[in-house]
Amino acid sequence: MLYRFIDLFAGIGGMRLAFEPYGICVFSSEWDIKAQETYIANFGEKPYGDIRTIDAKDIPDHDILLAGFPCQPFSIAGVSKKKSLGRPHGFLDETQGTLFFDIARILKEKQPQAFLLENVKNLKSHDKGRTYHMIKNVLEYELGYTVYDAVLNAKGLVPQNRERIYIVGFKKPIKFEFPKIPEKGPALHTILEENVDDKYTLSDKLWEYLQSYKEKHAKKGNGFGYGLADLNSYSRTLSARYYKDGSEILIPQKGKNPRRLTPRECARLQGFPETFKIVVSNTAAYKQFGNSVAVPVVQLIAEKMIQAIEKDEIIENKLNVKEGNMEYATK
Structure with a gap:
């Protein structure tokens, strides 16, 4: 089966390279002009510009969303105002003004069966963990994805000490394991x-x-x-x-x-x-x-994601959801 995927915050296409063996890229977005030049030279297409200006309805349907998004501080200004006015608000509202919000609104509109996000490893500790907590709450609680994350070091595949957080999500509650990266790689x-x-x-x-x-x-x-x-x-x-x-x-x-x-x-x-x-x-x-991403790491993750989708093994847990608190309870 060929999977349709989109490449957001595409840079020069490192994540696309990793997923091309499994499908076809139906949409890409990258605002940097020089990165667009490199992308055109290697993939024969020009990515759309600033994702913030693109209506999610205009993005083609796809199976997998890819995004190496920049980390920005989340502002919760306005939440207390909404409460005082009696307006409902959720975690998704609180991420407005950040680039993660654009990923979330596309996931909400298009409902792909899986996604892969990549960021600096400090995303988990940013703002005493509140930033990542907010991201995970949006992905799990508001958008209904089963989410896995891991900090992986590329040094077992390329000769570079490069730790990054990878966040994988599936619309169905299926089992997934991140690849094991070798301890020692090339010199x-x-x-x-x-x-x-x-x-x-x-x-x-x-x-x-x-x-x-x-x-x-x-x-x-x-x-x-x-x-x-x-x-x-x-x-x-x-x-x-x-x-x-x-x-x-x-x-x-x-x-x-x-x-x-x-x-x-x-x-x-x-x-x-x-x-x-x-x-x-x-x-x-x-x-x-x-x-850019370290391409061989994403290649291994891509392989594991496709295997998980095709194996379709459902986890025997259900999600207990409390606002601001996520916990699993065994059936």
Whole structure:
């Protein structure tokens, strides 16, 4: 069976790559112009722009919703006002003004049978856990999904320490288990290019600055500063700010200052195939790969999700719902 899926906050299509073996993407949305350029080059279509301006009714019917959404603080301003006016309100109302709200309104309108959301691992602890509590209440209590979450580290699949939270939901109460990620993965040297242009080597001025910055913070007992990578191990987490100075992942060189990763190496670090086209400037490419998902992790999750849908094994629990409190009770 081919599954129809949509790709929200699509970036450069990392989640789409993972799900394409199982179906067809019927809608994509990404507001960043440079990311759209990369998406067009690799998938032959231009994503729609700002999802906030798109009516959920205009989005095609689909089986699976994918979204690597940005985390924003949730404001509950207005809730007390609604109460004072005697107006009903729910968790969904309280998420208005956040990008999660746009995912929720599409789920509510289109009722896909499953979804996969990805975010930074700190989503769970943000605002003392209230942000994630609100998200889960919307997904389970208001939208009726059976929800699973896990923080997975990509370092067993790619040579990068990258922890992210993955949230999987099913419209039916079916059993699901996240994939087991290997403890040890490939070494960093396996993704490095052989011949690298000198422009990626740090200038004397920048290298001196990074060393003095790290030394200054070391004296204060802080661990801030550049990271000189161990080529036989894994790197730090690649971030969207890598284009600024490359300091989080520096590659040592004999007889030279260390160097930044090249954009192609960043693509490999995130598990993109060699056929993936890089058509933008280095600055834009660094931002795009830093913001992307680690593709091999999502591939394993996709496989498990499809298996769960097709196995259709119902869990023997029912949901006891209390506003602000979710608990399972065995039948």
